[in-house]
Amino acid sequence: MSESEPIVVLDNLVKRYGNFTAVDHIELSVEPGQIFGVLGPNGAGKTTTLRMITGLLQPTEGTITIDGHRTDLEPIEAKKVTGFIPDRPYVYDKLTAFEYLSFVGGLYQMKSTTVAKRIRELLATFELAEWADSLIESFSHGMKQRLVFAGALLPEPKLLVVDEPMVGLDPKGHRLIKDLFRKLTHRDGMTILLSTHTLEVAEEVCDQIAIVNHGHIIARGTLSELRMESGANDGSLENVFLRLTQESEEERAEKVAQRFAGGSSPFDSTGADGQVDENDDDEEGAA
Amino acid sequence: MIQKLIGIKFRMIRGSMRSEQDGKYRIPAFTALSLIFWVMLFRSSLWIVTEALTIEPVGELLIQKLLSIAFLVFLGLLAFSNIVTVFSTFYLADELEFLMSKPIPKDMLFGARYLESLTQSSWVIFLFGMPIFIAAGVGVGAGPSYYVMLIAVLVPFVAIPTALATLVGLFITNILAANRTRDAFLFLGVAGFAILFTVIRALRPERLLNPESFASIGEMLNLLSTPTTSYLPSDWAMGALIPVLYGRTSIDPWPLLLLYSTPIALYFIATWFHRPWYYRGYSKAQEGRHGQSLVTTFRDWMLKQTTSSIDTLEERLGELEAQGDHVTSMLRQLIRKDQKIFIRDAAQWSQILVVIAIMVIYLVNYKYFEIAADERLLGDVGLFFFNLAACGFVVVALSGRFLFPTVSVEGRSFWMILQAPITLEKFLWGKWLGGLAPVLIVGQALIWASNLLVLQNIAYCFLASFIILIITLGVSAMSVGFGAVYPQFHNPNAAKIASSFGAVIYMILGMFLVLSVLVGSFRVTMYLGSLLEAKTMNPPRMANYIAVTIAVLMPAAAAWGSIKLGASSLRKRL
Known part of the structure; x- marks a missing residue:
């Protein structure tokens, strides 16, 4: 795959739970080396979309291509280049940090020397070296979150998918993660796809932003492009976000009803950038 | 109130019955199996x-x-x-x-x-x-x-x-x-x-x-x-x-x-x-x-024993580096991880005591059964197969207790497996291999000890050992597979998972498998035993050979099918 080709391509992606449509015909492509932010209100379909990209959920329709590998046809190849950081750091409590990282290295079939080198680097980066032999169950939420970061970065993935990176981290942790994201993309050429409610993070680190509502992408572009689109020319991302997602009670009720009826056709109404311009509610799921 | x-609670049960994740055939399958079991009992x-x-x-x-x-x-x-x-x-x-x-x-x-x-x-x-x-x-x-x-x-x-x-x-x-x-x-x-x-x-x-x-x-x-x-x-x-x-x-x-x-x-x-x-x-x-209790004190001691004997992180990393370009197999990683977690989970230890109790009760009772077994009621042959069936059931129960919950105990950490570059089939085979050893050892220990106690015929001991071996391989994989068909990722209690709805289905099917293997292998086992004992017996007919072939292949088919079913069922949940 050449460098200029998108590293993530979502083609007509749909996820339904029964007759409820969580993600409704999403089309998206992400260029390599970018930090791509996915924003949206609660239940917009962000987490569902990210979980489909990482293989935690199966799409109902549509395809996902990561680094040239279709996730339905070559799931293992696609997963080899993807790292994932969930919003809640559930890890094996009865392992030590060192054992957890060694286990991740084994899952990705890394050479022992590389595993050792990466563990040394990452434990230092995330300030966990002195806790390496402690059981994870004794870690605080923030420490667990840092350990999950270390685990996701251990195999040096080309694509890092991050769901709500700042949950449970203190201000120092926020700074660490923001600096790390920049370093990973600028120095290592990694692509980061992150969903967040912390608009300040998105504003600071994202090269491109997509705003998702009711299972659709309702806008995408750089922050300045989004400002233009929303009409809030010199507003903060918060203003842009609120303008783009604002709707009346009736509009919201109608769109939620539409999502429960099984979603809309991708040809119903198309937005300015060729994206579906519809909206709606829910998500979560997964094991 | x-x-x-x-x-x-009833609404939750009704909700889980409606759940498409759990499968439409869950209730009819359970009812049918329970009925068959009920009638047999x-x-x-x-x-x-x-x-x-x-x-x-x-x-x-x-x-x-x-x-x-x-x-x-x-x-x-x-x-x-x-x-x-x-x-x-x-x-x-x-x-x-x-x-x-x-x-x-x-x-x-x-x-x-x-x-x-x-x-x-x-x-x-x-x-x-x-x-x-x-x-x-x-x-x-x-x-x-x-x-x-x-x-x-x-x-x-x-x-x-x-x-x-x-x-x-x-x-x-x-x-x-x-x-x-x-x-x-x-x-x-x-x-x-x-x-x-x-x-x-x-x-x-x-x-x-x-x-x-x-x-x-x-x-x-x-x-x-x-x-x-x-x-x-x-x-x-x-x-x-x-x-x-x-x-x-x-x-x-x-x-x-x-x-x-x-x-x-x-x-x-x-x-x-x-x-x-x-x-x-x-x-x-x-x-x-x-x-801090006796249990946690003991657990801390176990932690020390099960972590590497090397003291510092640097030494540990040095040891890893010394392995050079060696890549540890994925299955070995999965097995090591499961074994460490099992040993360090204090909730599992009482279950190990239960296993010891089962073994003692089994052997003591079996010795008494020898006294009870006269020609009219059981006879030597009857006792031999009764022992095989009882040992098979113990293997079914042990696999149900220790292997059935292994997928569920991944709990909320299961995202790691789903997201990792590993197929669900490989993950389940890893679970099977990781939990197989204790069931295999207990099964073999029981069948050898009980047969040596009573039969004192080495030829039949080997035959019984082989039958229990194939039964163990089959039912243990079945328990992993069915554990994946009926996972309870939000239930932290392995003992409760082992007595859940899915576990009952597995137990019934496991018992069917044990009985089918014994019925299918009966005639040929008797014949082989007589040959090894240098006694004369009419050779089995073609139908008997077909039956024994099916009996030997059935556990393998059940194992393969259950793992496939488990993996596809987990995929459907995504």
Whole structure:
């Protein structure tokens, strides 16, 4: 795959739970080396979309291509280049940090020397070296979150998918993660796809932003492009976000009803950038 | 209020039945399998009752004694399962945090939790005890009043252990230091088994199968007519049932009165005690989750033993670096991870004691069975296959306990496996390989020890060992596969997962597999045994060879199919 080709391509992606449509015909492509932010209100379909990209959920329709590998046809190849950081750091409590990282290295079939080198680097980066032999169950939420970061970065993935990176981290942790994201993309050429409610993070680190509502992408572009689109020319991302997602009670009720009826056709109404311009509610799921 | 608290549970069950994740065929499949199992249990019980009736003049007494043993075993099982269930429903359930923060009157909360514990710990016994008791009625030719009485007896019978368990739970969580509660439950579990074993051993039930082992008919009558112990609800149940079973006109109301008054009294006593003491116990139990107890001290010691002997992180990393370009296989990584987690999980240890207890009980009982097995009842061949079946069932039960929950105990960490570059099939094979060794060792130890104790024929020992080996390989993979078909990722209690709906389905299918392998291999096993013993026997026919081929291949097919089914079922959940 050449460098200029998108590293993530979502083609007509749909996820339904029964007759409820969580993600409704999403089309998206992400260029390599970018930090791509996915924003949206609660239940917009962000987490569902990210979980489909990482293989935690199966799409109902549509395809996902990561680094040239279709996730339905070559799931293992696609997963080899993807790292994932969930919003809640559930890890094996009865392992030590060192054992957890060694286990991740084994899952990705890394050479022992590389595993050792990466563990040394990452434990230092995330300030966990002195806790390496402690059981994870004794870690605080923030420490667990840092350990999950270390685990996701251990195999040096080309694509890092991050769901709500700042949950449970203190201000120092926020700074660490923001600096790390920049370093990973600028120095290592990694692509980061992150969903967040912390608009300040998105504003600071994202090269491109997509705003998702009711299972659709309702806008995408750089922050300045989004400002233009929303009409809030010199507003903060918060203003842009609120303008783009604002709707009346009736509009919201109608769109939620539409999502429960099984979603809309991708040809119903198309937005300015060729994206579906519809909206709606829910998500979560997964094991 | 109680209706609302229980109602929400029913709605949750209804919701899970509707759940597309759990599959549309879950309920019909369970019903069909349960029915088949039920019928098989009924027919074999009926056979025993009919056979017993032919033993003159003690047939009726014999049935009475066998029923009282059945009640006693059920009582023991109920006592054990209720203590486990009560501790989790009253003190450790996730939803308690929510319920305790709501303005629910204490008595109502107790009532709802009591009913939940009662249902959870009793339904299996209620369902699978029924065919035995109904078979007794059918075999003896009892009238409809027996079946009405049976229901009337079983309801209070299952309610007593639950009420007692709530009091035991309350006592332990209040009296003992918070961090000792786990130790106490560990102790209670072991003590419960020891008592049950002693009581049943004292009865020597195997003698009942062989009347000739008694010195005189008087001795036998004496043994049969003495009640097990008049203080146990199992004897009250017998006291109420037996007169109706044999259509006697004079019925003693006392047993029934005791059966009903005891759970009612215990319920009110428990409610009364829970008013001032429950909250304290609940709060202490939460502290106990983190406290230092014998269990956690031992766990810390285990942690030290199971982490590398090298002291510093740098040395550990150095050791890894010294391995150079070596890549550890994915399966080995999965197995190592599971074994470490298992060893460090204190909740699993009481189960290891249970395994040891099962082995001791099995071998001691088997030795006694040798005495009971005369030519008329079992014979050498019968004893050999009876032993194989019993050992097969132990393997099914052990796999159910240790391998079935292995997928579920991944819990909320399962995202790591889904997201990693590994197929779900490989993940499940890893689970199987990781848990296989203990089941294999126990299975082989049991079959060798029991056969050497009794048969003392090395040729048959090898044949039995091979049969148990293929059964173990098959059922252990089945348990992993079915554990993936019916996962409970949000249930932290492995023991409860092992007694869940999916586990019952697995157990029934596992038992079918054991019986099918034994039936299919019967003729050829006998022939091979005779050859190895240099005895003469007619060679088997083609049909027998086909049957044995199927019997040998069936566990492999069941293993492969179950793992495939488990993986595809997990994928459907995504």
